Amino acid sequence: MDIPVREFDLELTQESGxxxxxxxxxxxxxxxxxxxxGGVPCPVEVRAGDEVLRVNPYSxxxxxxxxxxxxxxxxxxxxxxxxxxxxxxxxxxxxxxxSRGLRLFLAKDPFECIISSIASANCSIKRWTRAxxxxxxxxxxxxxxxxxxxxxxxxxxxxxxxxxxxLEDLQRREDKLPDDFRFTDLRSCGVGYRxxxxxxxxxxxxxxxxxxxIHRMDYQDARExxxxxxxxxxxVADCILLYGFRxxxxxxxxVWVRRIMNHLYPDRNFSAREIAEFAAREYGEMAxxxxxxxxxxxxxxxxxxxxxx
DNA sequence: ACCCAGGAGTTTG
DNA sequence: CAAACTCATGGG
Numbered sequence: 001m002d003i004p005v006r007e008f009d010l011e012l013t014q015e016s017g018x019x020x021x022x023x024x025x026x027x028x029x030x031x032x033x034x035x036x037x038g039g040v041p042c043p044v045e046v047r048a049g050d051e052v053l054r055v056n057p058y059s060x061x062x063x064x065x066x067x068x069x070x071x072x073x074x075x076x077x078x079x080x081x082x083x084x085x086x087x088x089x090x091x092x093x094x095x096x097x098x099s100r101g102l103r104l105f106l107a108k109d110p111f112e113c114i115i116s117s118i119a120s121a122n123c124s125i126k127r128w129t130r131a132x133x134x135x136x137x138x139x140x141x142x143x144x145x146x147x148x149x150x151x152x153x154x155x156x157x158x159x160x161x162x163x164x165x166x167l168e169d170l171q172r173r174e175d176k177l178p179d180d181f182r183f184t185d186l187r188s189c190g191v192g193y194r195x196x197x198x199x200x201x202x203x204x205x206x207x208x209x210x211x212x213x214i215h216r217m218d219y220q221d222a223r224e225x226x227x228x229x230x231x232x233x234x235x236v237a238d239c240i241l242l243y244g245f246r247x248x249x250x251x252x253x254x255v256w257v258r259r260i261m262n263h264l265y266p267d268r269n270f271s272a273r274e275i276a277e278f279a280a281r282e283y284g285e286m287a288x289x290x291x292x293x294x295x296x297x298x299x300x301x302x303x304x305x306x307x308x309x
Numbered sequence: 310a311c312c313c314a315g316g317a318g319t320t321t322g
Numbered sequence: 323c324a325a326a327c328t329c330a331t332g333g334g
Contacts, residue, residue: 019315121316127332128315192330197317233317254315271324295315 009101020243034150113244134189156206197231251279
């Protein structure tokens with residue numbers, strides 16, 4: 001199946017390090033992941049073509065919901081030219097050069113995005129992506145496709161029932177582990193002190209708070225609800241809102257965005273909170289994309305290295 | 310050995 | 323309210 005696309009760089013979007021999920025499995029220039037289409041697990045391969053995105057499902061699923069899912073995940077319906085002209089109006093046209101075709105990489109599963117974002121706090125990108133993979137391998141459902149293993153992300157109820165740590169696994173971590181080894185506790189996945197946060201958040205999402213309700217809330221209400229979850233602070237909440245629920249008003253402020261903004265406005269010396277307020281006022285519903293483009297441009301132009309320390 | 314990682318929670322000023 | 327301190331743990 002081909003989906004016509006304009007202004008979409010699949011590779012850039014995959015590798016841009018958005019916290020919704022680890023990048024998909026790269027195979028020969030294409031990207032593979034297990035998606036749930038109408039309740040049915042389906043390995044899918046996407047490949048960039050000429051003005052099209054080639055989509056190959058590897059099990060029998062209906063076309064229309066598959067197409068909608070792909071369009072949602074890569075935000076293909078978004079009129080990105082509107083963003084380009086918006087950025088020009090705001091004096092940020094530099095960011096377009098290095099990020100053209102970059103779109104939101106939205107979560108295929110909002111719960112995965114929530115846990116993934118909690119795991120990302122004060123943690124290197126390498127480490128939290130590996131942690132999410134370990135969690136999937138430990139408690140997700142495995143689907144074999146031509147010898148490749150794909151895992152679903154476990155449900156809130158499943159993760160809520162997982163031990164935080166067991167002596168057994170802490171010892172086995174020292175040994176060389178086979179690819180399909182399944183840990184029996186969260187700590188062994190490398191989430192460290194965040195293990196109780198992940199467990200309690202999973203419990204709340206399985207017993208008290210229906211994730212689908214968050215979709216219907218506006219940005220502010222959803223943010224307040226998310227901030228009640230353990231392990232979710234202002235930055236993580238905005239990541240979840242942006243990548244998990246496509247609330248594009250969200251402008252996640254991490255240390256890098258703060259450095260970038262203070263570099264852009266040297267006379268201001270923003271605090272994290274002030275940046276969020278500034279972004280809400282200046283960027284409105286474009287805020288999430290502005291953050292994405294700012295960060296990517298800083299990374300590609302070498303500005304990030306300059307701002308280190 | 311030492312320091313940091315795309316912060317959050319808790320305690321203190 | 324804001325600043326300071328602590329929190330696991332893999333990787334430079």
